[in-house]
Amino acid sequence: MNSIKEYLEDVRKEMKKVSWPDQQELIDYTIVVVVFTILLSAFIFAVDQVYSIVLESIY
Template sequence: MSSITQFFRNVSSEMRKVSWPKRKELTGYTITVISTVIILALFFAGIDLVISKSIRLILDL
């Protein structure tokens, strides 16, 4: 039981050392992540569309 208590004390101690981002930084990071996800989703959707059309064209011959 002592080890569990010590674990949570250590967790609490480490959480106090964390440097949390400010609101402006967090907003910037969030916008960056969402933009990157949207761009990659569009990119892979385009690649998927090209490959699908190519395979359909080859199979229809």
């Protein structure tokens, strides 16, 4: 039980050392991730469509 308490105290100490982003940084990073995800999804969709068309023409 003592080791669990020590672990949680260490976690609390380390969490205080973390450099947390402010609200504007968080918003900016979230926008970047969402835009990149949408672009990557569109690219994968386009490649899938091209492969589908090519395979349909072969068969």
